[in-house]
Amino acid sequence: MKDQLVIDAFLQACGQEKPKARLIIHTDQGSQYTSSNFQAEL
Numbered sequence: 001m002k003d004q005l006v007i008d009a010f011l012q013a014c015g016q017e018k019p020k021a022r023l024i025i026h027t028d029q030g031s032q033y034t035s036s037n038f039q040a041e042l
Contacts, residue, residue, distance in 0.1 A: 011041065
């Protein structure tokens with residue numbers, strides 16, 4: 001799976017749900033979630 005797919009899904013979810021501060025993200029620590037691109041979006 002490409003990290004951009006995970007990033008796009010994350011941004012779409014944030015856009016729809018409008019999370020408050022201190023959002024907790026649970027991942028399986030796969031390479032998509034530990035990539036520098038995904039970390040930069042956080």
